[in-house]
Amino acid sequence: MPFDPSTFTPVGKTANTNDYIEVKYTKGPFIDGVEISSQRGSNPDYVSLGRITKTKYQDSRFNLVNGVPEVRKYIIRAFINDKLIGNPSEPFKTTWISPPLPPPPLEDTPPPAPPMV
Numbered sequence: 001m002p003f004d005p006s007t008f009t010p011v012g013k014t015a016n017t018n019d020y021i022e023v024k025y026t027k028g029p030f031i032d033g034v035e036i037s038s039q040r041g042s043n044p045d046y047v048s049l050g051r052i053t054k055t056k057y058q059d060s061r062f063n064l065v066n067g068v069p070e071v072r073k074y075i076i077r078a079f080i081n082d083k084l085i086g087n088p089s090e091p092f093k094t095t096w097i098s099p100p101l102p103p104p105p106l107e108d109t110p111p112p113a114p115p116m117v
Helices: none
Strands: 012-016 021-027 032-042 047-051 054-057 068-080 094-095
Touching: 012 068, 012 094, 021 068, 047 054
Parallel strands: none
Antiparallel strands: 012 021, 021 054, 032 047, 032 068, 068 094
């Protein structure tokens, strides 16, 4: 069956690592890449994470609530020549606990001394 940009629907999936969620898709020879949108936690809105031309994307955003598991849903839509084509993917999801937030800087600590010449 020939490629039809008006009906193409990409398929995505996720894989969790210790540091990020990897969003993946199969590119194929006819598309330039995909736009990734994500919905997370109790927020009902999908937000664009941008367009990618490689087959993997690393979502390393911290959870909305530190230490609480968070469901993240994704949809992807293909593009050719910066124009979205076809249909968005079916939503796909994962549950994620991001790494702990880094500690805030100590305010009473003086800045480091300049190097000796």
